[in-house]
Amino acid sequence: MIHASLDDTTGETLGFAMEQLLVAGALDVSFTPLYMKKNRPGVKLEVICHRSDERKLLEIIFRETTTLGVRISESRRAVMTRELRQVETPFGPVRVKRAHWQGVVKESPEYEDCRKAALRAGVSLQAVYQSALAQTDTEGEMTE
Amino acid sequence: MIHASLDDTTGETLGFAMEQLLVAGALDVSFTPLYMKKNRPGVKLEVICHRSDERKLLEIIFRETTTLGVRISESRRAVMTRELRQVETPFGPVRVKRAHWQGVVKESPEYEDCRKAALRAGVSLQAVYQSALAQTDTEGEMTE
Amino acid sequence: MIHASLDDTTGETLGFAMEQLLVAGALDVSFTPLYMKKNRPGVKLEVICHRSDERKLLEIIFRETTTLGVRISESRRAVMTRELRQVETPFGPVRVKRAHWQGVVKESPEYEDCRKAALRAGVSLQAVYQSALAQTDTEGEMTE
Amino acid sequence: MIHASLDDTTGETLGFAMEQLLVAGALDVSFTPLYMKKNRPGVKLEVICHRSDERKLLEIIFRETTTLGVRISESRRAVMTRELRQVETPFGPVRVKRAHWQGVVKESPEYEDCRKAALRAGVSLQAVYQSALAQTDTEGEMTE
Amino acid sequence: MIHASLDDTTGETLGFAMEQLLVAGALDVSFTPLYMKKNRPGVKLEVICHRSDERKLLEIIFRETTTLGVRISESRRAVMTRELRQVETPFGPVRVKRAHWQGVVKESPEYEDCRKAALRAGVSLQAVYQSALAQTDTEGEMTE
Amino acid sequence: MIHASLDDTTGETLGFAMEQLLVAGALDVSFTPLYMKKNRPGVKLEVICHRSDERKLLEIIFRETTTLGVRISESRRAVMTRELRQVETPFGPVRVKRAHWQGVVKESPEYEDCRKAALRAGVSLQAVYQSALAQTDTEGEMTE
Numbered sequence A, B, C, D, E, F: 001m002i003h004a005s006l007d008d009t010t011g012e013t014l015g016f017a018m019e020q021l022l023v024a025g026a027l028d029v030s031f032t033p034l035y036m037k038k039n040r041p042g043v044k045l046e047v048i049c050h051r052s053d054e055r056k057l058l059e060i061i062f063r064e065t066t067t068l069g070v071r072i073s074e075s076r077r078a079v080m081t082r083e084l085r086q087v088e089t090p091f092g093p094v095r096v097k098r099a100h101w102q103g104v105v106k107e108s109p110e111y112e113d114c115r116k117a118a119l120r121a122g123v124s125l126q127a128v129y130q131s132a133l134a135q136t137d138t139e140g141e142m143t144e
């Protein structure tokens, strides 16, 4: 993970930097509000990436933000295995991600599919989520 | 109270603006972290002031920050009456603020006095606070 | 709504104050992180209450926190009408709140019921929620 | 301004709601992190809008989020007058917003123009901003 | 320490997860507000635990939250040695934690004892704290 | 980096601690808002320092704050090389920091110089920044 603490980059510039980092292959980008010296509201930028993308992402961070130095750390990970499958809802097909870890099983409908179905059908995002999850229930898939 | 939501002012500039606003008579200035559109970390600036200082403070806000418009609202207040008196501590004299409101009484040592005493005596800020509060106890002033 | 900005009350004290305010009838209590002068992380306390409870809640705020003054403001409200009914889930009965506003209808299972059912059955909170919402679907209640 | 405090709406849903609110004519939408009862991280949703859009936006808020009630408040405003004009930069034309308020004059390049120019030219957003602002300097427009 | 960044778990669910994690032996659980992609307010969950509890706590995180992967990191610690003793206050007995580290000594009254005494005596939490700390002063324990 | 999570230190005390840590050689000090158990708003204190200053800074943290234990971690760094030079602006001389990293070059005017010039000349901080940056442009230094 790449970290930088910023007190002189604007929100507009940070929004642009996030967009560039995601396009360039960052797995995740987030901002955390930070109180810095001299009463400055700052932001901690965190970027999660494959080691092989590190140099390319550092270039974006150094070019777009005002930071003069970043910290880079590694950590162990614990991840659930995942598989995607599709369910039919009254609002159209939605892919659902099914995740496993040592007996824990859970399912979550794909955001982009739900978003499109909700806009197309004129219903709430929540209505599509519930429909998609109800399908997985009926088909008995949460009981392993 | 004057409010402005900012997504393109840097932390450095906001720290400078706070300093200017306080010098110009603002009673209180604060920042709140804000999530704004296009993934921009922003800041809500809030300034509490006497009505008569409003114009002067607006000028600082418009000059120093990027905001193009602010909102101004009024509200009722409920305040405790206050009086200052001085107590002697092992670290030197410290003023203590005593506040009343319908049977509630509380005392708080003045920050700047405690800060100076702590630096002078090489003890923690907390040690000075406790000493000052202990004086008020001994003198029986929390029981009204 | 009652507001106070605090820079010298501890988190422990604020947690205690929230507990006291809720016991005394506050409808809602929240904290917002705030950047205050002299590099102080502060907290904005907000309390929503019936006008008739205001005096009692002010007393708690003045007694438990360090604030010397609060602001009080009123605002218009727009609310959904609500009714509670009960559904049966594989994890036991759960009350579901059904809310209406000009054609919008939505349902949300009661947190405390779901919490108890989840603990009793040894399943996740989410599993109980989904079960309760699935019941409302089957019974056709989201379509008005 | 419309306010709602939310402790059971997901970040995904809030991102979707912001998108819908902006499409439907909200002038500004923001989120503030909130600490709510029972150790719940919540979010305060704030929407600024023309009075005439209020009903339409309330419908989105009630449909997409879990809130059962919102508060609506009005406030005075102080705004700078604005005018847009275009400057030429080495990276292409950029519109610059010029704002006035009682002797204060400031200029800010339009974000979307700078973003497009930066992407097209392969330079940083900051480089385009500086170029655009330098044009306004050379032409003497900050001195009124 | 176990970290997870969440953008689709509700505050209600996070409050429940914190409760479960503490019951299962987590030494500390905290949430940090996070700005995530697509304008999503998110939360970073951090859990501090004994290595031997890691598997059990991961199961709770994977079961109760929506996360599909967490990061785990270790760090050196520097800790003060502690001892508990009891003091008598006008509001009843209160245990005080006394901590040492290379010449630094400090004392802090136990929150749960103070809370109970304050509720029983009908005084503020702060009044009990001050009383307990005043006892330690009188007995000369802050001077080593 | 030294980390501590605090739920019973006041904002006033934290502002004082930041001041002491910076005087004692900390390279950077920041606070992050944290949601801790029992509904407590807390603060994560982070201190970046040379390894040789660690002991001295730990003493300040243990003396001034309520923490009983901190975590210490190391990380790789990626830094830009820097050089300072001076430019002349209509508001007086300002030093500008020029930073390099593998083809990326950027310049940022020194905050303290800009602050002093702005106060002296009665113009906005932004006006001085822009002037200083315009000088670096004219002299062609951003093109390498």
Ligand code: NI
Binding pocket: A050
């Ligand atoms: Ni990959």
Ligand code: NI
Binding pocket: A108, A111, D012, E008
């Ligand atoms: Ni998702």
Ligand code: NI
Binding pocket: B050
């Ligand atoms: Ni006055």
Ligand code: NI
Binding pocket: B108, B111, C008, F012
């Ligand atoms: Ni104070």
Ligand code: NI
Binding pocket: C050
């Ligand atoms: Ni009522």
Ligand code: NI
Binding pocket: C108, C111, D008, E012
């Ligand atoms: Ni709820």
Ligand code: NI
Binding pocket: D050
């Ligand atoms: Ni309009």
Ligand code: NI
Binding pocket: A012, B008, D108, D111
């Ligand atoms: Ni802008």
Ligand code: NI
Binding pocket: E050
């Ligand atoms: Ni242990």
Ligand code: NI
Binding pocket: C012, E108, E111, F008
């Ligand atoms: Ni404690």
Ligand code: NI
Binding pocket: F050
């Ligand atoms: Ni050095």
Ligand code: NI
Binding pocket: A008, B012, F108, F111
């Ligand atoms: Ni700087």
